[in-house]
Amino acid sequence: MQEMTHQHTRELDIYYNEHRKACTNCGKQFQDGMTAHLGYLADKTPAVLCDDCSQLLSETVVRYYWMKPKYEEVLPTAKLWRYMDLSKFISLIGKKKLYFPSLESFEDIFEGAKGIAERKEKWDNFYLDFFKQAIQTAPGMNPKDLTDQYIEENAVRLLSEMETGGKFERKNTFVSCWHCDQYESEAMWKLYSTNVKNALAIQTTCQQLYEALGKDPSIQIGKVQYIDFTKRFSAVNGAYWYKRKSFEYEQEVRAVVKVQKANSSGIEKDIDIEKLIAAIYISPYAPKWFEDVVYDVVKKYGLNKPIFHSEMAATPFY
Structure with missing residues:
Protein backbone atom coordinates (compact mmCIF):
# COMPACT_ATOMS: atom_id res chain seq x y z
CA MET A 1 0.00 0.00 0.00
CA GLN A 2 1.29 3.43 -0.95
CA GLU A 3 2.75 5.45 1.91
CA MET A 4 1.00 8.66 2.92
CA THR A 5 2.89 11.92 2.39
CA HIS A 6 0.75 14.03 4.77
CA GLN A 7 1.41 17.01 2.50
CA HIS A 8 -1.83 18.78 3.34
CA THR A 9 -2.81 22.05 1.72
CA ARG A 10 -5.82 24.22 2.46
CA GLU A 11 -7.07 23.68 -1.10
CA LEU A 12 -6.83 19.90 -0.73
CA ASP A 13 -8.70 19.95 2.58
CA ILE A 14 -11.44 22.05 0.98
CA TYR A 15 -11.60 19.57 -1.90
CA TYR A 16 -12.06 16.68 0.54
CA ASN A 17 -14.84 18.51 2.42
CA GLU A 18 -16.70 19.13 -0.83
CA HIS A 19 -16.22 15.63 -2.32
CA ARG A 20 -16.13 13.37 0.73
CA LYS A 21 -19.49 11.66 0.15
CA ALA A 22 -18.47 9.41 -2.74
CA CYS A 23 -15.46 8.14 -4.68
CA THR A 24 -14.65 10.75 -7.32
CA ASN A 25 -13.69 8.01 -9.80
CA CYS A 26 -16.39 5.32 -9.62
CA GLY A 27 -19.06 7.18 -7.64
CA LYS A 28 -19.35 4.59 -4.86
CA GLN A 29 -20.97 6.14 -1.79
CA PHE A 30 -18.80 6.03 1.31
CA GLN A 31 -20.22 4.34 4.40
CA ASP A 32 -19.09 4.29 8.02
CA GLY A 33 -15.94 2.19 8.40
CA MET A 34 -14.80 2.49 4.78
CA THR A 35 -11.46 4.06 3.87
CA ALA A 36 -11.33 7.28 1.87
CA HIS A 37 -8.00 7.87 0.11
CA LEU A 38 -7.21 11.56 -0.49
CA GLY A 39 -4.45 12.59 -2.85
CA TYR A 40 -3.49 13.40 -6.43
CA LEU A 41 -3.77 11.62 -9.75
CA ALA A 42 -0.85 11.50 -12.19
CA ASP A 43 -1.92 14.83 -13.74
CA LYS A 44 -1.94 16.45 -10.26
CA THR A 45 -5.74 16.50 -10.14
CA PRO A 46 -7.03 16.01 -6.57
CA ALA A 47 -9.19 12.95 -5.90
CA VAL A 48 -11.02 11.14 -3.10
CA LEU A 49 -11.02 7.43 -3.90
CA CYS A 50 -12.39 4.22 -2.45
CA ASP A 51 -10.27 1.12 -1.83
CA ASP A 52 -11.03 -0.30 -5.29
CA CYS A 53 -9.83 2.87 -7.04
CA SER A 54 -7.03 3.92 -4.67
CA GLN A 55 -4.29 2.55 -6.95
CA LEU A 56 -5.07 5.41 -9.36
CA LEU A 57 -3.45 7.90 -6.97
CA SER A 58 0.13 8.87 -7.80
CA GLU A 59 0.37 10.50 -4.36
CA THR A 60 -1.65 9.48 -1.32
CA VAL A 61 -1.71 12.43 1.07
CA VAL A 62 -3.86 10.83 3.76
CA ARG A 63 -6.34 8.01 4.37
CA TYR A 64 -9.46 8.70 6.38
CA TYR A 65 -11.49 6.22 8.36
CA TRP A 66 -14.73 7.47 6.88
CA MET A 67 -17.58 8.38 9.20
CA LYS A 68 -20.85 10.15 8.58
CA PRO A 69 -20.84 13.72 9.95
CA LYS A 70 -22.25 14.16 13.43
CA TYR A 71 -24.59 16.86 12.13
CA GLU A 72 -27.44 16.96 9.65
CA GLU A 73 -26.32 18.71 6.49
CA VAL A 74 -28.07 21.80 5.16
CA LEU A 75 -29.13 22.36 1.56
CA PRO A 76 -26.83 24.94 -0.08
CA THR A 77 -29.89 26.99 -1.07
CA ALA A 78 -31.47 26.96 2.41
CA ASP A 108 -28.41 27.75 27.84
CA ILE A 109 -26.49 25.62 30.35
CA PHE A 110 -27.30 22.53 28.25
CA GLU A 111 -25.01 23.64 25.41
CA GLY A 112 -22.62 20.71 24.92
CA ALA A 113 -24.46 18.54 27.45
CA LYS A 114 -24.59 14.76 27.12
CA GLY A 115 -27.79 14.48 29.10
CA ILE A 116 -29.54 15.39 32.35
CA ALA A 117 -27.89 14.74 35.73
CA GLU A 118 -30.56 12.32 36.95
CA ARG A 119 -29.72 9.94 34.06
CA LYS A 120 -25.93 10.20 34.45
CA GLU A 121 -25.69 6.86 36.27
CA LYS A 122 -27.14 5.09 33.25
CA TRP A 123 -24.62 6.86 30.99
CA ASP A 124 -21.70 6.02 33.31
CA ASN A 125 -22.66 2.35 33.62
CA PHE A 126 -22.88 1.95 29.86
CA TYR A 127 -19.46 3.45 29.22
CA LEU A 128 -17.82 1.67 32.14
CA ASP A 129 -18.92 -1.63 30.57
CA PHE A 130 -17.76 -0.37 27.17
CA PHE A 131 -14.30 0.57 28.47
CA LYS A 132 -13.92 -2.71 30.39
CA GLN A 133 -14.64 -4.67 27.22
CA ALA A 134 -12.24 -2.51 25.21
CA ILE A 135 -9.44 -3.00 27.75
CA GLN A 136 -9.88 -6.77 27.78
CA THR A 137 -9.86 -7.05 23.98
CA ALA A 138 -7.12 -4.48 23.26
CA PRO A 139 -4.42 -6.00 21.01
CA GLY A 140 -1.06 -6.70 22.64
CA MET A 141 -2.37 -7.00 26.18
CA ASN A 142 -0.91 -9.73 28.37
CA PRO A 143 -3.81 -11.75 29.87
CA LYS A 144 -1.84 -11.99 33.14
CA ASP A 145 -2.02 -8.22 33.52
CA LEU A 146 -5.78 -8.12 33.09
CA THR A 147 -6.73 -8.42 36.74
CA ASP A 148 -10.16 -7.29 37.87
CA GLN A 149 -8.53 -4.39 39.70
CA TYR A 150 -6.55 -3.30 36.63
CA ILE A 151 -9.63 -3.40 34.41
CA GLU A 152 -11.79 -1.54 36.93
CA GLU A 153 -9.25 1.20 37.66
CA ASN A 154 -8.54 1.90 34.01
CA ALA A 155 -12.20 1.86 33.02
CA VAL A 156 -12.93 4.41 35.76
CA ARG A 157 -9.96 6.50 34.58
CA LEU A 158 -11.18 6.51 30.98
CA LEU A 159 -14.68 7.48 32.07
CA SER A 160 -13.26 10.36 34.11
CA GLU A 161 -11.12 11.52 31.17
CA MET A 162 -14.15 11.44 28.89
CA GLU A 163 -16.09 13.68 31.29
CA THR A 164 -13.14 16.08 31.59
CA GLY A 165 -12.90 16.14 27.81
CA GLY A 166 -16.57 17.12 27.58
CA LYS A 167 -15.97 20.10 29.87
CA PHE A 168 -12.95 21.22 27.83
CA GLU A 169 -15.00 20.87 24.66
CA ARG A 170 -17.45 23.48 25.99
Missing part, protein backbone atom coordinates in the same frame (compact mmCIF):
# COMPACT_ATOMS: atom_id res chain seq x y z
CA LYS A 79 -32.25 30.48 3.61
CA LEU A 80 -30.50 31.58 6.80
CA TRP A 81 -31.31 34.61 8.94
CA ARG A 82 -29.36 36.52 11.57
CA TYR A 83 -31.32 38.98 13.72
CA MET A 84 -29.37 41.74 15.46
CA ASP A 85 -29.22 45.25 16.80
CA LEU A 86 -27.83 48.07 14.69
CA SER A 87 -24.60 48.18 16.71
CA LYS A 88 -23.85 44.52 15.95
CA PHE A 89 -24.63 45.08 12.29
CA ILE A 90 -22.21 48.02 12.12
CA SER A 91 -19.55 45.93 13.86
CA LEU A 92 -20.08 43.08 11.39
CA ILE A 93 -19.84 45.15 8.23
CA GLY A 94 -17.18 47.48 9.62
CA LYS A 95 -14.75 44.89 10.97
CA LYS A 96 -15.71 42.26 8.37
CA LYS A 97 -15.47 39.63 11.06
CA LEU A 98 -18.07 37.15 12.29
CA TYR A 99 -18.15 36.57 16.04
CA PHE A 100 -18.20 32.99 17.36
CA PRO A 101 -18.97 32.77 21.11
CA SER A 102 -17.88 29.70 23.04
CA LEU A 103 -20.43 27.12 24.12
CA GLU A 104 -19.57 27.93 27.73
CA SER A 105 -20.68 31.55 27.28
CA PHE A 106 -24.23 30.70 26.12
CA GLU A 107 -27.17 31.28 28.46
CA LYS A 171 -14.54 25.90 26.43
CA ASN A 172 -12.90 25.19 23.07
CA THR A 173 -15.96 24.98 20.78
CA PHE A 174 -17.14 28.23 19.18
CA VAL A 175 -20.45 28.67 17.41
CA SER A 176 -22.18 31.14 15.10
CA CYS A 177 -25.95 30.61 15.21
CA TRP A 178 -28.40 31.18 12.34
CA HIS A 179 -32.16 30.76 11.95
CA CYS A 180 -33.10 28.51 9.03
CA ASP A 181 -36.44 29.35 7.45
CA GLN A 182 -37.91 30.35 4.13
CA TYR A 183 -39.52 33.35 5.82
CA GLU A 184 -38.63 35.80 8.56
CA SER A 185 -39.75 35.01 12.10
CA GLU A 186 -41.69 37.25 14.49
CA ALA A 187 -40.29 35.31 17.45
CA MET A 188 -36.70 35.78 16.27
CA TRP A 189 -37.22 39.54 15.92
CA LYS A 190 -38.16 39.80 19.58
CA LEU A 191 -35.72 37.24 20.96
CA TYR A 192 -32.48 38.28 19.33
CA SER A 193 -32.54 42.05 19.61
CA THR A 194 -32.38 44.08 22.82
CA ASN A 195 -34.67 46.67 21.25
CA VAL A 196 -36.88 45.24 18.52
CA LYS A 197 -37.67 48.75 17.23
CA ASN A 198 -33.98 49.25 16.43
CA ALA A 199 -33.27 45.83 14.94
CA LEU A 200 -32.55 44.39 11.55
CA ALA A 201 -31.82 41.01 10.01
CA ILE A 202 -29.46 39.85 7.33
CA GLN A 203 -30.57 37.07 5.04
CA THR A 204 -28.16 34.66 3.36
CA THR A 205 -27.99 31.03 2.27
CA CYS A 206 -25.92 28.13 3.55
CA GLN A 207 -23.74 28.24 0.43
CA GLN A 208 -23.17 31.98 0.80
CA LEU A 209 -22.19 31.57 4.45
CA TYR A 210 -19.77 28.78 3.51
CA GLU A 211 -18.17 30.84 0.75
CA ALA A 212 -18.12 34.04 2.83
CA LEU A 213 -16.09 32.19 5.46
CA GLY A 214 -13.55 31.36 2.76
CA LYS A 215 -14.65 27.72 2.61
CA ASP A 216 -12.63 27.34 5.81
CA PRO A 217 -12.10 23.56 6.20
CA SER A 218 -11.95 23.93 9.99
CA ILE A 219 -15.55 25.19 10.13
CA GLN A 220 -18.50 22.80 9.99
CA ILE A 221 -22.00 24.01 9.09
CA GLY A 222 -24.99 21.88 10.02
CA LYS A 223 -28.44 21.68 11.56
CA VAL A 224 -29.06 21.41 15.27
CA GLN A 225 -31.02 18.33 16.37
CA TYR A 226 -33.63 18.83 19.09
CA ILE A 227 -34.03 15.90 21.46
CA ASP A 228 -35.86 14.91 24.63
CA PHE A 229 -33.09 14.61 27.22
CA THR A 230 -35.39 12.69 29.55
CA LYS A 231 -35.40 9.84 27.02
CA ARG A 232 -32.05 9.96 25.26
CA PHE A 233 -28.52 11.33 25.36
CA SER A 234 -26.76 13.51 22.82
CA ALA A 235 -23.38 12.17 21.67
CA VAL A 236 -19.93 11.40 23.03
CA ASN A 237 -18.45 13.52 20.24
CA GLY A 238 -20.42 16.41 18.79
CA ALA A 239 -22.79 17.07 21.69
CA TYR A 240 -22.91 20.68 20.45
CA TRP A 241 -25.16 19.56 17.58
CA TYR A 242 -27.96 18.77 20.07
CA LYS A 243 -30.34 20.97 22.03
CA ARG A 244 -33.46 20.46 24.11
CA LYS A 245 -36.86 20.14 22.45
CA SER A 246 -37.97 23.38 24.06
CA PHE A 247 -35.65 25.26 21.67
CA GLU A 248 -37.02 23.64 18.53
CA TYR A 249 -38.69 26.87 17.40
CA GLU A 250 -35.18 28.27 16.70
CA GLN A 251 -34.68 25.96 13.69
CA GLU A 252 -31.00 26.58 14.21
CA VAL A 253 -28.16 26.07 11.78
CA ARG A 254 -24.76 26.65 13.29
CA ALA A 255 -21.25 27.14 12.05
CA VAL A 256 -18.86 25.41 14.45
CA VAL A 257 -15.10 25.72 14.88
CA LYS A 258 -12.81 24.27 17.55
CA VAL A 259 -9.81 26.18 18.85
CA GLN A 260 -7.66 24.34 21.37
CA LYS A 261 -6.66 26.34 24.46
CA ALA A 262 -8.37 29.45 23.15
CA ASN A 263 -8.76 30.92 26.68
CA SER A 264 -11.48 33.20 25.39
CA SER A 265 -15.25 33.53 25.56
CA GLY A 266 -15.34 34.17 21.81
CA ILE A 267 -13.29 34.39 18.63
CA GLU A 268 -13.69 36.26 15.35
CA LYS A 269 -13.41 34.87 11.85
CA ASP A 270 -12.82 36.91 8.71
CA ILE A 271 -15.97 37.16 6.62
CA ASP A 272 -16.60 38.41 3.09
CA ILE A 273 -19.56 40.72 3.65
CA GLU A 274 -20.41 41.01 -0.05
CA LYS A 275 -20.66 37.24 -0.35
CA LEU A 276 -22.46 36.84 2.95
CA ILE A 277 -25.37 39.24 2.69
CA ALA A 278 -28.13 38.58 0.17
CA ALA A 279 -30.55 41.12 1.64
CA ILE A 280 -31.16 43.29 4.69
CA TYR A 281 -34.53 43.41 6.46
CA ILE A 282 -35.63 46.19 8.80
CA SER A 283 -37.67 45.32 11.89
CA PRO A 284 -41.46 45.48 11.41
CA TYR A 285 -41.57 47.60 14.56
CA ALA A 286 -38.94 50.13 13.42
CA PRO A 287 -39.84 53.83 13.03
CA LYS A 288 -39.10 55.71 9.81
CA TRP A 289 -36.00 57.40 11.22
CA PHE A 290 -34.40 54.01 11.93
CA GLU A 291 -34.97 52.94 8.34
CA ASP A 292 -33.16 56.11 7.21
CA VAL A 293 -30.25 55.32 9.53
CA VAL A 294 -29.89 51.83 8.08
CA TYR A 295 -29.79 53.22 4.54
CA ASP A 296 -27.13 55.73 5.59
CA VAL A 297 -24.99 53.05 7.27
CA VAL A 298 -25.20 50.72 4.28
CA LYS A 299 -24.24 53.58 1.96
CA LYS A 300 -21.33 54.63 4.20
CA TYR A 301 -19.81 51.13 4.08
CA GLY A 302 -20.36 50.79 0.34
CA LEU A 303 -22.72 47.83 0.52
CA ASN A 304 -24.81 47.36 -2.60
CA LYS A 305 -27.48 45.16 -1.07
CA PRO A 306 -31.28 45.31 -1.27
CA ILE A 307 -32.97 46.63 1.87
CA PHE A 308 -36.52 45.63 2.70
CA HIS A 309 -38.91 46.72 5.38
CA SER A 310 -40.16 43.55 7.06
CA GLU A 311 -43.10 41.95 5.29
CA MET A 312 -44.68 41.66 8.72
CA ALA A 313 -45.19 45.45 8.64
CA ALA A 314 -47.76 45.15 5.84
CA THR A 315 -51.19 46.69 6.44
CA PRO A 316 -54.16 44.28 6.50
CA PHE A 317 -57.73 44.87 5.45
CA TYR A 318 -60.80 43.20 6.97
Whole structure:
Protein backbone atom coordinates (compact mmCIF):
# COMPACT_ATOMS: atom_id res chain seq x y z
CA MET A 1 0.00 0.00 0.00
CA GLN A 2 1.29 3.43 -0.95
CA GLU A 3 2.75 5.45 1.91
CA MET A 4 1.00 8.66 2.92
CA THR A 5 2.89 11.92 2.39
CA HIS A 6 0.75 14.03 4.77
CA GLN A 7 1.41 17.01 2.50
CA HIS A 8 -1.83 18.78 3.34
CA THR A 9 -2.81 22.05 1.72
CA ARG A 10 -5.82 24.22 2.46
CA GLU A 11 -7.07 23.68 -1.10
CA LEU A 12 -6.83 19.90 -0.73
CA ASP A 13 -8.70 19.95 2.58
CA ILE A 14 -11.44 22.05 0.98
CA TYR A 15 -11.60 19.57 -1.90
CA TYR A 16 -12.06 16.68 0.54
CA ASN A 17 -14.84 18.51 2.42
CA GLU A 18 -16.70 19.13 -0.83
CA HIS A 19 -16.22 15.63 -2.32
CA ARG A 20 -16.13 13.37 0.73
CA LYS A 21 -19.49 11.66 0.15
CA ALA A 22 -18.47 9.41 -2.74
CA CYS A 23 -15.46 8.14 -4.68
CA THR A 24 -14.65 10.75 -7.32
CA ASN A 25 -13.69 8.01 -9.80
CA CYS A 26 -16.39 5.32 -9.62
CA GLY A 27 -19.06 7.18 -7.64
CA LYS A 28 -19.35 4.59 -4.86
CA GLN A 29 -20.97 6.14 -1.79
CA PHE A 30 -18.80 6.03 1.31
CA GLN A 31 -20.22 4.34 4.40
CA ASP A 32 -19.09 4.29 8.02
CA GLY A 33 -15.94 2.19 8.40
CA MET A 34 -14.80 2.49 4.78
CA THR A 35 -11.46 4.06 3.87
CA ALA A 36 -11.33 7.28 1.87
CA HIS A 37 -8.00 7.87 0.11
CA LEU A 38 -7.21 11.56 -0.49
CA GLY A 39 -4.45 12.59 -2.85
CA TYR A 40 -3.49 13.40 -6.43
CA LEU A 41 -3.77 11.62 -9.75
CA ALA A 42 -0.85 11.50 -12.19
CA ASP A 43 -1.92 14.83 -13.74
CA LYS A 44 -1.94 16.45 -10.26
CA THR A 45 -5.74 16.50 -10.14
CA PRO A 46 -7.03 16.01 -6.57
CA ALA A 47 -9.19 12.95 -5.90
CA VAL A 48 -11.02 11.14 -3.10
CA LEU A 49 -11.02 7.43 -3.90
CA CYS A 50 -12.39 4.22 -2.45
CA ASP A 51 -10.27 1.12 -1.83
CA ASP A 52 -11.03 -0.30 -5.29
CA CYS A 53 -9.83 2.87 -7.04
CA SER A 54 -7.03 3.92 -4.67
CA GLN A 55 -4.29 2.55 -6.95
CA LEU A 56 -5.07 5.41 -9.36
CA LEU A 57 -3.45 7.90 -6.97
CA SER A 58 0.13 8.87 -7.80
CA GLU A 59 0.37 10.50 -4.36
CA THR A 60 -1.65 9.48 -1.32
CA VAL A 61 -1.71 12.43 1.07
CA VAL A 62 -3.86 10.83 3.76
CA ARG A 63 -6.34 8.01 4.37
CA TYR A 64 -9.46 8.70 6.38
CA TYR A 65 -11.49 6.22 8.36
CA TRP A 66 -14.73 7.47 6.88
CA MET A 67 -17.58 8.38 9.20
CA LYS A 68 -20.85 10.15 8.58
CA PRO A 69 -20.84 13.72 9.95
CA LYS A 70 -22.25 14.16 13.43
CA TYR A 71 -24.59 16.86 12.13
CA GLU A 72 -27.44 16.96 9.65
CA GLU A 73 -26.32 18.71 6.49
CA VAL A 74 -28.07 21.80 5.16
CA LEU A 75 -29.13 22.36 1.56
CA PRO A 76 -26.83 24.94 -0.08
CA THR A 77 -29.89 26.99 -1.07
CA ALA A 78 -31.47 26.96 2.41
CA LYS A 79 -32.25 30.48 3.61
CA LEU A 80 -30.50 31.58 6.80
CA TRP A 81 -31.31 34.61 8.94
CA ARG A 82 -29.36 36.52 11.57
CA TYR A 83 -31.32 38.98 13.72
CA MET A 84 -29.37 41.74 15.46
CA ASP A 85 -29.22 45.25 16.80
CA LEU A 86 -27.83 48.07 14.69
CA SER A 87 -24.60 48.18 16.71
CA LYS A 88 -23.85 44.52 15.95
CA PHE A 89 -24.63 45.08 12.29
CA ILE A 90 -22.21 48.02 12.12
CA SER A 91 -19.55 45.93 13.86
CA LEU A 92 -20.08 43.08 11.39
CA ILE A 93 -19.84 45.15 8.23
CA GLY A 94 -17.18 47.48 9.62
CA LYS A 95 -14.75 44.89 10.97
CA LYS A 96 -15.71 42.26 8.37
CA LYS A 97 -15.47 39.63 11.06
CA LEU A 98 -18.07 37.15 12.29
CA TYR A 99 -18.15 36.57 16.04
CA PHE A 100 -18.20 32.99 17.36
CA PRO A 101 -18.97 32.77 21.11
CA SER A 102 -17.88 29.70 23.04
CA LEU A 103 -20.43 27.12 24.12
CA GLU A 104 -19.57 27.93 27.73
CA SER A 105 -20.68 31.55 27.28
CA PHE A 106 -24.23 30.70 26.12
CA GLU A 107 -27.17 31.28 28.46
CA ASP A 108 -28.41 27.75 27.84
CA ILE A 109 -26.49 25.62 30.35
CA PHE A 110 -27.30 22.53 28.25
CA GLU A 111 -25.01 23.64 25.41
CA GLY A 112 -22.62 20.71 24.92
CA ALA A 113 -24.46 18.54 27.45
CA LYS A 114 -24.59 14.76 27.12
CA GLY A 115 -27.79 14.48 29.10
CA ILE A 116 -29.54 15.39 32.35
CA ALA A 117 -27.89 14.74 35.73
CA GLU A 118 -30.56 12.32 36.95
CA ARG A 119 -29.72 9.94 34.06
CA LYS A 120 -25.93 10.20 34.45
CA GLU A 121 -25.69 6.86 36.27
CA LYS A 122 -27.14 5.09 33.25
CA TRP A 123 -24.62 6.86 30.99
CA ASP A 124 -21.70 6.02 33.31
CA ASN A 125 -22.66 2.35 33.62
CA PHE A 126 -22.88 1.95 29.86
CA TYR A 127 -19.46 3.45 29.22
CA LEU A 128 -17.82 1.67 32.14
CA ASP A 129 -18.92 -1.63 30.57
CA PHE A 130 -17.76 -0.37 27.17
CA PHE A 131 -14.30 0.57 28.47
CA LYS A 132 -13.92 -2.71 30.39
CA GLN A 133 -14.64 -4.67 27.22
CA ALA A 134 -12.24 -2.51 25.21
CA ILE A 135 -9.44 -3.00 27.75
CA GLN A 136 -9.88 -6.77 27.78
CA THR A 137 -9.86 -7.05 23.98
CA ALA A 138 -7.12 -4.48 23.26
CA PRO A 139 -4.42 -6.00 21.01
CA GLY A 140 -1.06 -6.70 22.64
CA MET A 141 -2.37 -7.00 26.18
CA ASN A 142 -0.91 -9.73 28.37
CA PRO A 143 -3.81 -11.75 29.87
CA LYS A 144 -1.84 -11.99 33.14
CA ASP A 145 -2.02 -8.22 33.52
CA LEU A 146 -5.78 -8.12 33.09
CA THR A 147 -6.73 -8.42 36.74
CA ASP A 148 -10.16 -7.29 37.87
CA GLN A 149 -8.53 -4.39 39.70
CA TYR A 150 -6.55 -3.30 36.63
CA ILE A 151 -9.63 -3.40 34.41
CA GLU A 152 -11.79 -1.54 36.93
CA GLU A 153 -9.25 1.20 37.66
CA ASN A 154 -8.54 1.90 34.01
CA ALA A 155 -12.20 1.86 33.02
CA VAL A 156 -12.93 4.41 35.76
CA ARG A 157 -9.96 6.50 34.58
CA LEU A 158 -11.18 6.51 30.98
CA LEU A 159 -14.68 7.48 32.07
CA SER A 160 -13.26 10.36 34.11
CA GLU A 161 -11.12 11.52 31.17
CA MET A 162 -14.15 11.44 28.89
CA GLU A 163 -16.09 13.68 31.29
CA THR A 164 -13.14 16.08 31.59
CA GLY A 165 -12.90 16.14 27.81
CA GLY A 166 -16.57 17.12 27.58
CA LYS A 167 -15.97 20.10 29.87
CA PHE A 168 -12.95 21.22 27.83
CA GLU A 169 -15.00 20.87 24.66
CA ARG A 170 -17.45 23.48 25.99
CA LYS A 171 -14.54 25.90 26.43
CA ASN A 172 -12.90 25.19 23.07
CA THR A 173 -15.96 24.98 20.78
CA PHE A 174 -17.14 28.23 19.18
CA VAL A 175 -20.45 28.67 17.41
CA SER A 176 -22.18 31.14 15.10
CA CYS A 177 -25.95 30.61 15.21
CA TRP A 178 -28.40 31.18 12.34
CA HIS A 179 -32.16 30.76 11.95
CA CYS A 180 -33.10 28.51 9.03
CA ASP A 181 -36.44 29.35 7.45
CA GLN A 182 -37.91 30.35 4.13
CA TYR A 183 -39.52 33.35 5.82
CA GLU A 184 -38.63 35.80 8.56
CA SER A 185 -39.75 35.01 12.10
CA GLU A 186 -41.69 37.25 14.49
CA ALA A 187 -40.29 35.31 17.45
CA MET A 188 -36.70 35.78 16.27
CA TRP A 189 -37.22 39.54 15.92
CA LYS A 190 -38.16 39.80 19.58
CA LEU A 191 -35.72 37.24 20.96
CA TYR A 192 -32.48 38.28 19.33
CA SER A 193 -32.54 42.05 19.61
CA THR A 194 -32.38 44.08 22.82
CA ASN A 195 -34.67 46.67 21.25
CA VAL A 196 -36.88 45.24 18.52
CA LYS A 197 -37.67 48.75 17.23
CA ASN A 198 -33.98 49.25 16.43
CA ALA A 199 -33.27 45.83 14.94
CA LEU A 200 -32.55 44.39 11.55
CA ALA A 201 -31.82 41.01 10.01
CA ILE A 202 -29.46 39.85 7.33
CA GLN A 203 -30.57 37.07 5.04
CA THR A 204 -28.16 34.66 3.36
CA THR A 205 -27.99 31.03 2.27
CA CYS A 206 -25.92 28.13 3.55
CA GLN A 207 -23.74 28.24 0.43
CA GLN A 208 -23.17 31.98 0.80
CA LEU A 209 -22.19 31.57 4.45
CA TYR A 210 -19.77 28.78 3.51
CA GLU A 211 -18.17 30.84 0.75
CA ALA A 212 -18.12 34.04 2.83
CA LEU A 213 -16.09 32.19 5.46
CA GLY A 214 -13.55 31.36 2.76
CA LYS A 215 -14.65 27.72 2.61
CA ASP A 216 -12.63 27.34 5.81
CA PRO A 217 -12.10 23.56 6.20
CA SER A 218 -11.95 23.93 9.99
CA ILE A 219 -15.55 25.19 10.13
CA GLN A 220 -18.50 22.80 9.99
CA ILE A 221 -22.00 24.01 9.09
CA GLY A 222 -24.99 21.88 10.02
CA LYS A 223 -28.44 21.68 11.56
CA VAL A 224 -29.06 21.41 15.27
CA GLN A 225 -31.02 18.33 16.37
CA TYR A 226 -33.63 18.83 19.09
CA ILE A 227 -34.03 15.90 21.46
CA ASP A 228 -35.86 14.91 24.63
CA PHE A 229 -33.09 14.61 27.22
CA THR A 230 -35.39 12.69 29.55
CA LYS A 231 -35.40 9.84 27.02
CA ARG A 232 -32.05 9.96 25.26
CA PHE A 233 -28.52 11.33 25.36
CA SER A 234 -26.76 13.51 22.82
CA ALA A 235 -23.38 12.17 21.67
CA VAL A 236 -19.93 11.40 23.03
CA ASN A 237 -18.45 13.52 20.24
CA GLY A 238 -20.42 16.41 18.79
CA ALA A 239 -22.79 17.07 21.69
CA TYR A 240 -22.91 20.68 20.45
CA TRP A 241 -25.16 19.56 17.58
CA TYR A 242 -27.96 18.77 20.07
CA LYS A 243 -30.34 20.97 22.03
CA ARG A 244 -33.46 20.46 24.11
CA LYS A 245 -36.86 20.14 22.45
CA SER A 246 -37.97 23.38 24.06
CA PHE A 247 -35.65 25.26 21.67
CA GLU A 248 -37.02 23.64 18.53
CA TYR A 249 -38.69 26.87 17.40
CA GLU A 250 -35.18 28.27 16.70
CA GLN A 251 -34.68 25.96 13.69
CA GLU A 252 -31.00 26.58 14.21
CA VAL A 253 -28.16 26.07 11.78
CA ARG A 254 -24.76 26.65 13.29
CA ALA A 255 -21.25 27.14 12.05
CA VAL A 256 -18.86 25.41 14.45
CA VAL A 257 -15.10 25.72 14.88
CA LYS A 258 -12.81 24.27 17.55
CA VAL A 259 -9.81 26.18 18.85
CA GLN A 260 -7.66 24.34 21.37
CA LYS A 261 -6.66 26.34 24.46
CA ALA A 262 -8.37 29.45 23.15
CA ASN A 263 -8.76 30.92 26.68
CA SER A 264 -11.48 33.20 25.39
CA SER A 265 -15.25 33.53 25.56
CA GLY A 266 -15.34 34.17 21.81
CA ILE A 267 -13.29 34.39 18.63
CA GLU A 268 -13.69 36.26 15.35
CA LYS A 269 -13.41 34.87 11.85
CA ASP A 270 -12.82 36.91 8.71
CA ILE A 271 -15.97 37.16 6.62
CA ASP A 272 -16.60 38.41 3.09
CA ILE A 273 -19.56 40.72 3.65
CA GLU A 274 -20.41 41.01 -0.05
CA LYS A 275 -20.66 37.24 -0.35
CA LEU A 276 -22.46 36.84 2.95
CA ILE A 277 -25.37 39.24 2.69
CA ALA A 278 -28.13 38.58 0.17
CA ALA A 279 -30.55 41.12 1.64
CA ILE A 280 -31.16 43.29 4.69
CA TYR A 281 -34.53 43.41 6.46
CA ILE A 282 -35.63 46.19 8.80
CA SER A 283 -37.67 45.32 11.89
CA PRO A 284 -41.46 45.48 11.41
CA TYR A 285 -41.57 47.60 14.56
CA ALA A 286 -38.94 50.13 13.42
CA PRO A 287 -39.84 53.83 13.03
CA LYS A 288 -39.10 55.71 9.81
CA TRP A 289 -36.00 57.40 11.22
CA PHE A 290 -34.40 54.01 11.93
CA GLU A 291 -34.97 52.94 8.34
CA ASP A 292 -33.16 56.11 7.21
CA VAL A 293 -30.25 55.32 9.53
CA VAL A 294 -29.89 51.83 8.08
CA TYR A 295 -29.79 53.22 4.54
CA ASP A 296 -27.13 55.73 5.59
CA VAL A 297 -24.99 53.05 7.27
CA VAL A 298 -25.20 50.72 4.28
CA LYS A 299 -24.24 53.58 1.96
CA LYS A 300 -21.33 54.63 4.20
CA TYR A 301 -19.81 51.13 4.08
CA GLY A 302 -20.36 50.79 0.34
CA LEU A 303 -22.72 47.83 0.52
CA ASN A 304 -24.81 47.36 -2.60
CA LYS A 305 -27.48 45.16 -1.07
CA PRO A 306 -31.28 45.31 -1.27
CA ILE A 307 -32.97 46.63 1.87
CA PHE A 308 -36.52 45.63 2.70
CA HIS A 309 -38.91 46.72 5.38
CA SER A 310 -40.16 43.55 7.06
CA GLU A 311 -43.10 41.95 5.29
CA MET A 312 -44.68 41.66 8.72
CA ALA A 313 -45.19 45.45 8.64
CA ALA A 314 -47.76 45.15 5.84
CA THR A 315 -51.19 46.69 6.44
CA PRO A 316 -54.16 44.28 6.50
CA PHE A 317 -57.73 44.87 5.45
CA TYR A 318 -60.80 43.20 6.97
